[in-house]
Amino acid sequence: MSEAPKTWLERMKEKAKTPKAAYTFGFAAIICIVCSLVVSSAATLLKQRQDRNVRIDQQKNILGAVGLSAETPEAIEALYAKRIEKLSVTDAKLDLYVRSDDGQPAAYAFPIKGKGLWSTLYGFLALEPDGDTIKGISFYKHGETPGLGAEIEKEWFKNNFVGKKCIADDGSLASITLVKGKVKDVIAPLLQKHFVDGISGATVTSRGVTALLRSGLEQYAPFFKTLQKEKR
Amino acid sequence: MATETAVPASGGGIGLTTREKKILKDPLWDNNPITFQILGVCSALAVTVQMQTAVVMSMALTTVVAGSGLIISSLREYIPSKIRIIVQLTVIASLVIVVDQVLKAYLFNISKQLSVFVGLIITNCIVMGRAEGFAMSNPPREAFLDGLANGVGYSLILLAVATVREILGNGSWFGIRIVPEFLYAHGYVNNGLMVLAPGAFIIVGLLIWAQRTIMGVEKHD
Numbered sequence: 462m463s464e465a466p467k468t469w470l471e472r473m474k475e476k477a478k479t480p481k482a483a484y485t486f487g488f489a490a491i492i493c494i495v496c497s498l499v500v501s502s503a504a505t506l507l508k509q510r511q512d513r514n515v516r517i518d519q520q521k522n523i524l525g526a527v528g529l530s531a532e533t534p535e536a537i538e539a540l541y542a543k544r545i546e547k548l549s550v551t552d553a554k555l556d557l558y559v560r561s562d563d564g565q566p567a568a569y570a571f572p573i574k575g576k577g578l579w580s581t582l583y584g585f586l587a588l589e590p591d592g593d594t595i596k597g598i599s600f601y602k603h604g605e606t607p608g609l610g611a612e613i614e615k616e617w618f619k620n621n622f623v624g625k626k627c628i629a630d631d632g633s634l635a636s637i638t639l640v641k642g643k644v645k646d647v648i649a650p651l652l653q654k655h656f657v658d659g660i661s662g663a664t665v666t667s668r669g670v671t672a673l674l675r676s677g678l679e680q681y682a683p684f685f686k687t688l689q690k691e692k693r
Numbered sequence: 694m695a696t697e698t699a700v701p702a703s704g705g706g707i708g709l710t711t712r713e714k715k716i717l718k719d720p721l722w723d724n725n726p727i728t729f730q731i732l733g734v735c736s737a738l739a740v741t742v743q744m745q746t747a748v749v750m751s752m753a754l755t756t757v758v759a760g761s762g763l764i765i766s767s768l769r770e771y772i773p774s775k776i777r778i779i780v781q782l783t784v785i786a787s788l789v790i791v792v793d794q795v796l797k798a799y800l801f802n803i804s805k806q807l808s809v810f811v812g813l814i815i816t817n818c819i820v821m822g823r824a825e826g827f828a829m830s831n832p833p834r835e836a837f838l839d840g841l842a843n844g845v846g847y848s849l850i851l852l853a854v855a856t857v858r859e860i861l862g863n864g865s866w867f868g869i870r871i872v873p874e875f876l877y878a879h880g881y882v883n884n885g886l887m888v889l890a891p892g893a894f895i896i897v898g899l900l901i902w903a904q905r906t907i908m909g910v911e912k913h914d
Contacts, residue, residue: 473771480773488773492780496787503791507798514801604808607742608862608888662885 518601520545525599525619526585527560527568550684557684558585568596569688571681575673578665580604582613586677592685593628595637610666621657627678629655634682636675639667709838716839720846727850727897728904732818737851738893740810744867747855749803753792753811755844758820761785762840766828781824782815789814819843854896862887 476484517534520541524530529544531537548557560568570587584600598619605611612618622637629635639659640647648656659667709717726732733754740750764784765772772780793811796804804811814820823843828836859865861884864872872881886892 470771477771477773480775485773485776488771489776489780492783496783500787500790503794507794510798511794511801514798518801518805602805606888608883608885 522599522601523558523570523585526570526587526597527558528587528597528623529560551681552683553680555681555684557681560587566590569685570596571677573598573673573677575669575676577603577605577613577669578610578663579606582666582669582673584613586674588627588685590688592688593626595622595625595627598622605666606663609660610663612660612663613666613670618660625657626654627674634675634678636678637671639671641667713835713838716835717842720839720842721849722846722904723908725846725850725904726819726822726843727847728901730819730822731901732822733847734897736810736813736817737847737854737897738890740807741851741855741858741893742862742888743806743859744852744855745803746806747851749796749800750807750810751844751848751851753796753807754814754817754819754847755841756792757785757788757814758823758844758847759837759840760788761820761824762828762836763833764788765824766831766833766836769829772829777829778825781821781829785820785824786815819847850897850900853900854893857896858887858892862892 477488480488513534517537521531521537523545524537524541527545529540531540544560544562546559546561548559549555550557556572558570559566560570568587568589569592570585572583573586574581574583576582580603582600582605583602584598586598587596588594589596600614603611603613605613625637627634627636635655638656640656641659641664642661644653644656644658720726724730727734727737736750736754740746761781761784765781768780768784789812792814793804796807796811823836823840827839831839856866859867860871864870864877864883872883884892886895
């Protein structure tokens with residue numbers, strides 16, 4: 462080197478042409494440190510906002526299941542705070558969300574989850590205080606096929622559940638079953654209250670929803686039984 | 694269009710040189726990353742069921758290609774050649790994570806639908822291809838423009854595929870109903886194939902065919 466490179470950057474350029482091990486390691490270390498700083502500061506700075514999004518999404522789905530709705534994030538938070546109370550019920554300490562109308566419980570929502578075709582489906586199911594009538598249902602996380610299995614999150618599908626009954630006339634748990642085709646064509650009139658239309662082209666997802674409804678209702682059955690006893 | 698042999702050095706002003714214009718124009722049609730180079734097809738199949746997800750995915754990818762082109766090109770004279778691929782990958786991966794975090798914070802519902810596909814931009818061949826093939830041997834300004842143009846070229850195809858798929862598969866465009874109700878009442882049914890990956894395959898295939906026919910590309914063998 463007859464001419465001494467002037468700046469620090471120019472010296473680095475010289476070294477990079479025929480890099481020694483020390484230069485290579487040094488360069489790799491600097492890149493790693495800079496990149497990890499960038500990534501971790503992005504994650505930290507945005508964390509609060511992301512957590513809020515997740516929380517609001519959950520609240521929106523609980524509200525949807527119990528038949529309430531709000532548009533903006535602020536409205537969702539306010540409505541949730543005002544109308545929903547979270548309880549822990551049965552011996553297993555299960556989460557339960559209670560909608561209150563003027564201090565009176567109007568609906569009970571609880572988390573449901575189960576396997577669909579490609580993914581696990583997560584949602585909420587809400588019952589009316591009689592522990593029998595379906596108040597509403599919502600799904601907030603799944604990876605089903607758009608247009609087919611993913612129809613579970615659409616209004617037309619969710620509306621089919623409203624007003625259906627999950628307790629059979631003899632008092633046992635009938636749950637809700639999705640059928641292939643239309644309920645009114647394939648199920649006897651007296652039993653139609655326990656069935657809803659399945660999604661055509663999404664047999665496995667429909668079957669999964671049937672299974673997760675039954676397991677969810679079985680899990681919470683002890684709570685709804687005590688609830689009914691208290692009523693009488 | 695103009696004489697492309699004349700390649701003046703890139704000026705510092707806002708005006709683009711002939712070479713820069715070519716860099717910007719080529720990936721849109723002549724050298725489109727999806728339909729001509731057949732790169733990045735995987736995500737083109739996955740996120741094109743609806744326009745909304747396709748638009749966000751396009752913006753995410755364009756940001757990453759342009760950003761990584763700029764950064765890698767600025768570093769190109771300092772990167773030891775033995776570890777250049779892993780350095781490129783580190784830069785790209787960091788950008789992708791940042792984009793993913795931003796989507797989760799500001800476009801939560803769409804980021805939920807895109808799920809893993811934003812993260813998978815890291816493995817998108819367009820990004821690595823432009824970093825290794827262009828940014829490593831060209832100045833930052835050109836590398837940025839090249840990334841931008843390739844991102845837009847990718848986006849054009851994504852939007853074209855998503856338009857066909859959403860209209861035929863769902864009867865809507867950007868979630869707005871296009872196919873009128875009375876057609877459904879008369880027995881019209883959405884095409885279920887269009888919402889599945891094979892539907893996208895067919896459309897991408899048709900686009901490639903159309904492009905090669907128009908350009909008059911000869912057979913490979």
